[in-house]
Amino acid sequence: MRKWIFRGLAVVLVLGLAAAGGLVWLLTRPAVDTVGKVAFERKLAVPPLATSRTDGQGRRVFDLRAQAGESDLGRGKGTATWGYNGAHLGPTLRAKRGERVVVNVSNGLAEDTTVHWHGMHLPARMDGGPQAPIRPGATFSPEWTVDQPAATLWYHPHPHERTEKQAYRGLAGMFLIDDPGTDVAGLPHEYGVDDVPVMVQDKSFTSGGGLDEGWRLGSDIGILGDSVLVNGTPGPYLDVTTSLVRLRLLNAATARFFNFSLSDGRPFTLIGTDGGLLDRPHELRRLPLSVGERAEVLVAMKPGERVVLRSGPPAPADDFATGRFQGGRDRFDVLELRAAATLRPSGVVPPKLVETPRLDPATAAQKREMEFSTRNINGNKMEHGRMDAVVTRDTTEVWTVRNGHDTPHSFHIHDVQFQVLGSTDGSPVPPQLSGWKDTVYLPAHEGWTVIMRFADFADPETPYMFHCHVLRHEDEGMMGQFLVVAPGAAPPQYAGQHGDHGAGG
Known part of the structure; x- marks a missing residue:
């Protein structure tokens, strides 16, 4: 009997040491870092x-x-x-x-x-x-x-x-x-030459070369890859032939947040975000983009030089959970810009871009609060048969969207663009949130107050969505529905899914 007790204790000890070792590894494993290691070929x-x-x-x-x-x-x-x-x-x-x-x-x-x-x-x-x-x-x-x-x-x-x-x-x-009325003719516009789409995604691969769809151990936001593709290209370089190049950046990842900069620390010029050009250009050295966000930036180049678009750690140094488990300390070399020996001169960026008419919070017909936590919004998971908000067409609303826990989220709403009024912690609104937006990052225990106008379209049966754009969170229920109805109209009771496009439909 004593022999079996000792064997049992030994098994418990071994398992305990293994678990402790696994915990130590989880807490001390190095971040993903491809800086200086990418062959741009x-x-x-x-x-x-x-x-x-x-x-x-x-x-x-x-x-x-x-x-x-x-x-x-x-x-x-x-x-x-x-x-x-x-x-x-x-x-x-x-x-x-x-x-x-x-x-x-x-x-x-x-x-x-x-x-x-x-x-x-x-x-x-x-x-x-x-x-x-x-x-x-x-x-x-x-x-x-x-x-x-x-x-x-x-x-x-x-x-x-x-x-x-x-x-x-x-x-x-x-x-x-x-749209000529909300664009600037002097900006780079030649698609694929000085005006280039840059769709950034992270991927992991199996030993056989297939896409690895597994989670990183400890991650609560879904797939976090250890390499980056741009427009589907691994290790990409862009031949630049003009003195200014316009990069239309899109974070098309499923979970990862990026924090873009240039490898030599030079500034770049932010001219637009999700909903279009800003009222004026902003000189930046870093630009964070959460899942689904876009930004248009201008990079000035000199003949013959090379510089790398890079993503640095997106989480603050004191955010242990995001840094350790959600990719917040990871760094990537993304895209090398290679200037030709002779560059065609670009136009001068004007000090003003387009007018951004500001929505007035005093005109808001409704104020709402949305808290994102675990896989819920205001304590509810997505249900097709439930409306989470009913909005009257041609009215303005103010929503406060807040992250209620430690896992990073993002807020995306369908149909409308919004303007950011302020942060829930009182910090100033950064330049990249100064224009029209449809997606915004929600840091742990923080959020934003936004204003939007629901114009033109009303449908008492078919809803729009709002949700976390971390796609694993969306899939697991962090999503809500809202109807837009005509003034004075009472929406009928919503009866579940609508608009199925079946075979041949």
Whole structure:
């Protein structure tokens, strides 16, 4: 009997030491750091501009097909990926303000998908949320009139509980809006030459070269990769032929937060964010972007020089939990800019860009508070049969969105752009939050008060979404729904999912 007791104690001791060793490793493992270790050997792939046609009704028509394929992501063999109109990622859609557009979205996958137009102002039935799945073999053709300022938007899947996986495998693309009234002609505008999309994503790979979809041990925000792709290109470089280059930065990761800078510490010029150009340019040396955020920056180059776009640790040094477990201490070399021996001169950046009409909090018809915690918003997980807010069309509202715990989140709302009024901790609003926004980072136990106007579209049955744009959090229930109704209208009782695009539909 004593022998078995000693054996049992020995097993407990061994397990305890193993657990203690695992805990020590978890707490002391080094951060991911690729700074100075990336061989920039591949020319940056620039997504092609999507082809379109004008139909008999004068509408600009695009065709997108979600499909599976195989891509060279630098692992010595083909990696299974998903894309639109190809094996990985998708073409850049481009339309002018005032155009009526149609996008025929066909599903060539073996599972349901959707396409959400992130940052776009459009009717709820065209928004591509999780209420309207596109079944395998089916086609959905949203149609709307583009009516918002010139901006860098994007599109990606939004199926219920499957968004992270589909986006991680490669379903994403940019959507650019042109509008002379809210743009500056003197800025770089030649697509792929001095005006370049930069879609940044992190990936991990299995030993066989496939995408690793597992979590990092200890992470509470989903997939955190140990390498970075730009426009699907590993180790990319961009040949710069002009004295100014405009980078349209998009954090298209599923969970990771980036903190961009240039390797030699030089400043760059921030000219735009999610909803378009700012009222004036801002000189910055660092630019944090959470999942789904965009920013337009100008980088000045001299003939023959090279500089690396880099992402430094996105978390403050005193934020132990985010730094240790959520990628907050990780560093990456992202993209090398290579200036030609002779550069074509660029225009002078004006001291003023576009007017940003400010929304007045005194006109708000409603004030709301939203607390993001665990996988809930205000204590609730996503339910298709529940409306979390009913908004009256052509009214202004003020929302305070706050992170209620230690895990980082981001706030994204569909259909509208908002303006940031202030921080919940009283800190000043930084330049990158001074313009129109649709996505904003929520640090641990902090948040923002934002103001937005719900114009043009009312639908008493089809909701828009608001959610955390950390896609694992969204998939696990950190999402809510709101209806926009006409003034004086009473919304009917909501009866669950609406707008299913079945096979052949």
